[in-house]
Amino acid sequence: xxxxxxxxxxxxxxxxxxxxxxxxxxxxxxxxxxxxxxxxxxxxxxxxxxxxxxxxxxxxxxxxxxxxxxxxxxxxxxxxxxxxxxxxxxxxxxxxxxxxxxxxxxxxxx
Numbered sequence: 001x002x003x004x005x006x007x008x009x010x011x012x013x014x015x016x017x018x019x020x021x022x023x024x025x026x027x028x029x030x031x032x033x034x035x036x037x038x039x040x041x042x043x044x045x046x047x048x049x050x051x052x053x054x055x056x057x058x059x060x061x062x063x064x065x066x067x068x069x070x071x072x073x074x075x076x077x078x079x080x081x082x083x084x085x086x087x088x089x090x091x092x093x094x095x096x097x098x099x100x101x102x103x104x105x106x107x108x109x110x
Contacts, residue, residue: 036100037080045069052084052094055102062088 040051049066056063063086072081072093082094093105 035098037096037098040096052082055094055104056092059104061092061106
């Protein structure tokens with residue numbers, strides 16, 4: 001009797017279909033991508049300065065604190081080019097690309 005129960009269980013297990021692999025949905029080519037320049041422009045000042053600080057430091061430039069940051073005059077809204085000043089009085093231009101990368105341009109002396 002016990003052999004019949006084990007045999008029946010084994011047959012049921014063999015008869016089952018294997019589990020299907022779940023596939024990730026394909027990206028929608030018509031979906032609009034996030035424009036990170038706009039996202040940075042609407043951040044609160046403290047968070048935006050943190051983004052600029054990280055961009056300046058990632059560019060290998062010295063900066064301990066951002067003391068001021070403003071959109072460049074004449075830049076259309078939302079601003080994609082910002083001017084940030086570090087504690088050492090050095091100014092840096094930071095251009096936020098729509099894909100989220102930042103291009104930092106700096107003078108060699110303040």
